[in-house]
Amino acid sequence: MLKTIETINTVVNNFVWGVPAMICIIGVGLLLSIRTRFIQIRKFPYAIKTTIGRMFRKKEASDGAMTPFQAVCTALAATVGTGNIAGVAGAIAIGGPGAVFWMWVSALLGMCTKFSEVTLAVHFREKNEQGDFVGGPMYYIKNGLGKHWQWLAVLFSAFGVLTVFGTGNATQANTITTAVNSALLNYNIIQDSQTDFCNLLIGIIITILVALVLFGGVKRIGKVTEKLVPFMALLYILLALGVVLLHIENVPSVFRMIFEGAFSPSAVTGGAVGSFFLSMQKGVSRGIFSNEAGLGTGSIAHACADTRKPVQQGLFGIFEVFTDTIVICTLTALVILCSGVPVSYGSAAGAELTISGFTATYGNWVSIFTAVAMCCFAFSTIIGWGLYGARCIEFLFSSKVIRPFMLVYSLVSILGTTMDLGLLWSIAETFNGLMAIPNLIALFLLSGTVVRLVQNYFEPSAR
Template identity: 50%
Template sequence: METIMNINDLVNGIVWGPPILILIVGVGLYLSFRTGFFSITKLGYILKNTLLKMFTKEQKGEGEVTAFQAVATALAATVGTGNIAGVATAIAAGGPGAVFWMWVAAVLGMTTKFAEVVLAVNYREKTEDGRFVGGPMYYIKKGLGWNWLAVLFALFGALAAFGIGNMVQSNSVAAALQSSFNLNPWITGVVLAVITAMVIIGGIKRIGAFTEKLVPFMAAIYIIGGLIIIIANISKVPAAFALIFSSAFTGKAAVGGFAGATIAKAIRFGVARGVFTNEAGLGSAPIAHAAATTDHPVRQGLWGVFEVFADTLVICSITALAIITSGAWESGLTGAALTTAAFNQSIPGGGYIVSIGIVLFAFSTIVGWEYYGERCLEYLLGPKSIMIYRIIWIPFVLVGAIGGLEFVWSLADTLNGLMAIPNLIAVLVLSGTVFKLTKEFFEKEKVGK
């Protein structure tokens, strides 16, 4: 077992090392240049057709759930503990400059996620029972004709979900509730498993109906709490931005408990956190978007841009500014403890907001990633495997809550990273299709440059 763990650690270091991160950023940069950085130049149009149409029920085209239910499911899986603990870890390890590089990764990631969603909708399939299925495995098979690569992606996704999307999340919920309310992890695990079962057994329609209510609620609670801290320290905001930008290019260390950060560390941890939180390039979110009701792949692709915008440029930025303006980032703490310290310093009982945020963010990830996992298994073994996957998924929620199977977590992290390789190959090779559909859509919509 020790040998296997050592091999996994070695592979994990390669998978999540600089080469893969450079590949992810490189693909995002290429797509952004070829589309004229439309995710920025047309951001007003994008937000008008996503943020301002969140709860619109009128939909054109075919699909299984509304456009917002699809993005809510994707956001449920994407917005997780990384938005709270991960950002704090990046700042602690890479300094305030890491935030700038996190933003860079997000801007490029918006176009990558857009391309993934466009391909997912363009190559999706309608099953005999009327369901819409899609994602990297389908556009790899239909677009490239490389079914062996599609199988690899599906295999990585079905297995990785148990760690990244299940046990790691339930463990975070149990730890947060035990720390703040002294609740026994066993109780947390059982309750969490029961609620998870009630949601996922109903499939994408129930998951979509659930997440479209949960995601805005959980985001609002955390965003409002973070904004209160930022407003309380409003005089320090300009200095915080100045520190973020200057540290991004100088690696300047702060005075105090912080040991110092180089430019390389700022870039490494900032880019990595940006990729980890919004999952652009991993190929997970397109699986949910493929079920959306839409009349054109690009129209749903706009929701992919919004997804990264909301996850990283809004939620992660609020966490970062709260940590920096409060001065807590120099405390020597890291992870959720650092974010908790920042909230506690500015709001009496602010740590409870962090705990509640972790609980809601982590639970939503459990629900969203279950859907990803079952779709991957369905691709491998057919529709009959879906219910089997759901039944197996539920007890692992409890296992994660009470701790244990750390090796499974580590292995799943490696598999999660391996998902990106076949997906990025497909996105890059099929980018011509994305460019063609994008040009066609914006010419038809007569959107100004």
């Protein structure tokens, strides 16, 4: 039975993340970029100035909403996760260093895609029975495209509910146990025979913490993420920059490997990775897996923001993809490639490759800090995706099912820490990709609305 499921999932996964998907994701990003006259480049300085300025502005959100900063932290909580650590490592191992170049390309277009998603989410959002702002792809499909497209909104929400348990929770909880066990075993605090009990204990702790945050509603989610995300991102960036600075002499050759490997991967990997398309596919898919541009999920958090200006909140989408992929994912790649750790090109790799880059530079003591960073990344992702799942299931049924959903979602953490998740990782990636299909169709059809909103914001005299 499991073999059959695995075979079916492999076929679907290869299609979802294959040539058609790459064309659609890059194509929609390019279309939006052209129609907005590459707003992510043209208005990049303005976007950074505006978003950073609003981050440090102390303001309490109204009832049922988050501050704009809390909204972006919640979205970053879901995106800055294991994709930045394990995902980048896997892309380099399977696709070669050139995969990093294609990650940058997907991020450049993804900035405009996410800007459009956030702008539409705030513009077409509504209030639920509790008075909370709700929005995202299902709502801009419903309110922007009309009742004839309702099935598309239902499809997105259904895929969203199926995705959150795997991508958002179980796999993240599993990453936490891997990080904690690695650190504890490294210092002989526990033995191999004790890891099963340790995993169960970690699962129970995660379940309690997740439930405490999620049952507090959007206010508590926002307050937790605005503290946790800046801390974890800064800690990771400082550690990664240290590796790069200590191996600064390797940086020029690393960038040469990235650019050369993007178009001729076999020349850099010694023939282990011979396919140009494989390098591009892994770079694009892992980039999207990390920053979620095209999936539409991040816009669900941004729709909770206490703001009246959709485009202004949309600028956070540009900042978000830039921070997640151009900054953090690039630093992860440099940690691996600059540190000189051996990479088995053509074979799968995960967080252990990134961790080895840190330990090769600093020594084993740094495993404690990398474990803390990975736990923060994974826990914040569980919280962010908990909000996404709650909004999706609320759209499908009603707000009455939110609390039962959150209870079940919290308990999934125990399964994630105690079970082998080999197949679940693959299934989660498949559903993750399926979410992009209805969202990309909506973005294509609503691209004119994005252009109009941009013109009204930046060129009010042209109205």
